[in-house]
Amino acid sequence: MLEIKDLKAKTGDTEILKGLSLSVKAGEVHAIMGPNGSGKSTLAQVVAGRDDYEVTGGSVTLNGTDLLDLEPEERSREGVFLGFQYPVEIPGVNNAYLLKAAVNARRAHAGEEEIDAYEFLKLAREKMALLDMDPKFLNRGVNEGFSGGEKKRNEILQMAMLEPKLAILDETDSGLDIDALKAVAEGVNALRSPDRAIVLVTHYQRLLDYVEPDHVHVLSEGRIVRSGDKTLAHELEARGYEWVREAVNA
Amino acid sequence: MSTESKEIESLVNRRYEHGFVTDIATESLPPGLDEDVIRAISARKNEPEFMLEWRLKAYRQWLEMTEPEWAHVHYPKIDYDAISYYAAPKSDSDRPKSLDEVDPKLLETYDKLGIPLHERARLAGVAVDAVFDSVSVATTFKDKLSEAGVIFCSFSEAVENHPDLVKKYLGTVVPQRDNFFAALNSAVFSDGSFVYIPKGVRCPMELSTYFRINAANTGQFERTLIIADEGSYVSYLEGCTAPMRDENQLHAAVVELVALDNAEIKYSTVQNWYPGDEEGRGGIYNFVTKRGDCRGANSKISWTQVETGSAITWKYPSCILRGDNSVGEFYSVAVANNLQQADTGTKMIHIGRNTRSTIVSKGISAGRAQNAYRGLVRIMPQAEGARNHTQCDSLLIGKECGAHTFPYMEIKHPSAKVEHEATTSKISADQLFYCRQRGISEEDAVNMIVNGFCKEVFNELPMEFAVEAQALLNVSLEGAVG
Ligand SMILES: Nc1ncnc2c1ncn2[C@@H]1O[C@H](COP(=O)(O)OP(=O)(O)O)[C@@H](O)[C@H]1O
Ligand SMILES: [Mg+2]
Numbered sequence A: 001m002l003e004i005k006d007l008k009a010k011t012g013d014t015e016i017l018k019g020l021s022l023s024v025k026a027g028e029v030h031a032i033m034g035p036n037g038s039g040k041s042t043l044a045q046v047v048a049g050r051d052d053y054e055v056t057g058g059s060v061t062l063n064g065t066d067l068l069d070l071e072p073e074e075r076s077r078e079g080v081f082l083g084f085q086y087p088v089e090i091p092g093v094n095n096a097y098l099l100k101a102a103v104n105a106r107r108a109h110a111g112e113e114e115i116d117a118y119e120f121l122k123l124a125r126e127k128m129a130l131l132d133m134d135p136k137f138l139n140r141g142v143n144e145g146f147s148g149g150e151k152k153r154n155e156i157l158q159m160a161m162l163e164p165k166l167a168i169l170d171e172t173d174s175g176l177d178i179d180a181l182k183a184v185a186e187g188v189n190a191l192r193s194p195d196r197a198i199v200l201v202t203h204y205q206r207l208l209d210y211v212e213p214d215h216v217h218v219l220s221e222g223r224i225v226r227s228g229d230k231t232l233a234h235e236l237e238a239r240g241y242e243w244v245r246e247a248v249n250a
Numbered sequence B: 001m002s003t004e005s006k007e008i009e010s011l012v013n014r015r016y017e018h019g020f021v022t023d024i025a026t027e028s029l030p031p032g033l034d035e036d037v038i039r040a041i042s043a044r045k046n047e048p049e050f051m052l053e054w055r056l057k058a059y060r061q062w063l064e065m066t067e068p069e070w071a072h073v074h075y076p077k078i079d080y081d082a083i084s085y086y087a088a089p090k091s092d093s094d095r096p097k098s099l100d101e102v103d104p105k106l107l108e109t110y111d112k113l114g115i116p117l118h119e120r121a122r123l124a125g126v127a128v129d130a131v132f133d134s135v136s137v138a139t140t141f142k143d144k145l146s147e148a149g150v151i152f153c154s155f156s157e158a159v160e161n162h163p164d165l166v167k168k169y170l171g172t173v174v175p176q177r178d179n180f181f182a183a184l185n186s187a188v189f190s191d192g193s194f195v196y197i198p199k200g201v202r203c204p205m206e207l208s209t210y211f212r213i214n215a216a217n218t219g220q221f222e223r224t225l226i227i228a229d230e231g232s233y234v235s236y237l238e239g240c241t242a243p244m245r246d247e248n249q250l251h252a253a254v255v256e257l258v259a260l261d262n263a264e265i266k267y268s269t270v271q272n273w274y275p276g277d278e279e280g281r282g283g284i285y286n287f288v289t290k291r292g293d294c295r296g297a298n299s300k301i302s303w304t305q306v307e308t309g310s311a312i313t314w315k316y317p318s319c320i321l322r323g324d325n326s327v328g329e330f331y332s333v334a335v336a337n338n339l340q341q342a343d344t345g346t347k348m349i350h351i352g353r354n355t356r357s358t359i360v361s362k363g364i365s366a367g368r369a370q371n372a373y374r375g376l377v378r379i380m381p382q383a384e385g386a387r388n389h390t391q392c393d394s395l396l397i398g399k400e401c402g403a404h405t406f407p408y409m410e411i412k413h414p415s416a417k418v419e420h421e422a423t424t425s426k427i428s429a430d431q432l433f434y435c436r437q438r439g440i441s442e443e444d445a446v447n448m449i450v451n452g453f454c455k456e457v458f459n460e461l462p463m464e465f466a467v468e469a470q471a472l473l474n475v476s477l478e479g480a481v482g
Helices: A040-048 A072-077 A095-109 A117-130 A135-139 A148-162 A178-191 A230-239 A241-249 B003-012 B035-044 B049-063 B090-094 B104-112 B117-124 B142-147 B155-161 B163-169 B180-188 B429-437 B442-458 B463-476
Strands: A002-011 A014-024 A029-033 A054-062 A080-083 A090-094 A166-170 A197-202 A215-220 A223-228 B127-132 B135-139 B151-154 B193-197 B207-212 B223-228 B233-241 B249-251 B254-259 B264-272 B284-294 B300-307 B312-315 B318-321 B327-336 B341-350 B356-366 B370-379 B387-397 B402-411 B417-427
Touching (some): A014 A029, A014 A040, A029 A040, A040 A054, A040 A072, A040 A197, A090 A095, A090 B429, A090 B442, A117 A135, A148 A166, A215 A241, B035 B180, B155 B193, B163 B223, B223 B264, B254 B264, B284 B327, B300 B341, B318 B356, B327 B370
Parallel strands (some): A029 A197, A080 A166, A166 A197, B193 B223, B249 B284, B264 B300, B284 B318, B356 B387
16 A cells, blocks of 8 residues: 655755655554654655655555655555654644544545535534543544643544555554553554555554554664564563664664 | 735725716816806805805815814815815716616726616615716605605705705714815815615615716715614615826815614725726825714714725714614724825713724735724713724734824823724735645735735625625735736
């Protein structure tokens, strides 16, 4: 589903991604781990189309479609979802309004009719119940005054509503207490399906106890330096990132 | 400049949608101003003697005044001798009685503006007194209004048919010598609207006027007078656009509102005059004096404005809260883009006891624009129990624009309660990317964020006007995206 080949990206004069390749098939969950500053968020943002980064080489395709050619909103409508590490606040813009606009943008792209208000509310309430979210969140400003955990749940809610083909969740687990972590994990697991790919960017093993990955990759200095199954995550947890770095340099 | 700020900049750059000039021949007076010009204006309008005298008196006062320089705006000196003080469509001598008689070019113009006059009037049940350049050319729904005893006509007609009302109220809210631009307007005003709502009458429809400046090089001087007699109510809508052009145009309107005991006037404006090109060339100078007098006890005047156009806006719709328990409100959205300069706000003058005022100002700056809120809350010594709440929010789009807040308070009674809140926020690249990642286009994202910011003010507009205002705001901040 997602094919990243030899991807190179820089910001300013700093090269951050230095030839990164990754292949994710439909139905799979991949975890990308790595120390701070290794380029995990950059990878996520480049796939989503953030223009702070200049792609200087390589390719990114989703089911054969060249993503690098598309605007961020087009990538989104093609089914790319990014759960942000730091979801931004948009004061005054109603959470439900944004969510509905997002759902309808996708529907319009797929040639479907707009969702009606009743159907939308019903769906949103269902998903919120699953995430243990108060329906009142719909009427608040987007992420406005939300706690860290609330913001992350809100990301998962959006993902659940948008039903993306490819979901990249950037450290959705960080800063969560155990209940929030479980709720988020449940939200992710509910979305696992044979025609969807999920990429979990995470710093810790913790989330992977609840969402079991098919593959684990270790990112270091802009490259994937190691790939394996879920045992790699445990090994990392036990031995620390130094171990990977040493192994690479050796 | 980083790519992200360039992006945002290009987003707020947009061409003026309503830029075109209708070529209806106009019979303008030659440029320049002296007493003869004023006599000529008055004579063309067949005005009674008192009107001419009033104009001349204003002119003599104006001669002794100087242009104000205190506002946070900059523009080259205006050459008042280069302006033609009167322009009228060719058909002036033979004014159309109905839309069928209106120059089709003019109707086309309204059409391009998305204001199909007849349709709009019929569908929305709105009476429209359209001011094209300086003379009214179409008035509808007269019958229904006259049944209710409401007078809604052009100012010229009012001078002709209701001279006593004009004599009694004209200049009682904005005196001739009030300020430089008001004095000029008093001397040379061409036309405008007149409204009188009799005692106890609730005006059966929203009254609406669309203004449009057209003749090249012609200053436009509208004069509007609205009187709500005891216990009456009226909602008045004013909206305007102007065609693309090269020279700066001066617009110095005066609007006077009088609310007697228990009367209420709601005055809503959507202002969309040509703001000039990206370098600020060719935009309208909008120097307007708008003031409402809550003359009677328990009266209420509420100003709502959405200001998106003009190169320079200098405008402070104000309320004089003279009657006990009277209420003044000011809800404003002011957008300044590219090199636009806006210095706008309000004055609430509390004179009566237990008078209350509310100010909600939303300023949006984009491009290299400067947007200033200037507000005065004055509580007079006799205004026991007066209250004011002011909320002043600024939204910045991009890095080169500015927002300024100048709140003035003069409190001369110890019982006064005056509150002021102010915030400044930005549309960030993060917010735009967030929305786009959710499939929402950049333009829609900006609109969404801006509309969220303005919601409180839009809520005050009559429904159909709110929709229009929202659309206008979207157009105003539209960019060459994609
Ligand atoms: N917009 C940016 N401007 C400058 N440097 C950046 C930017 N984004 C990321 N970087 C740098 O790139 C490196 C990788 O960052 P990031 O992708 O956020 O790592 P991770 O998510 O793995 O912690 C870091 O050194 C970071 O400082
Ligand atoms: Mg990161």
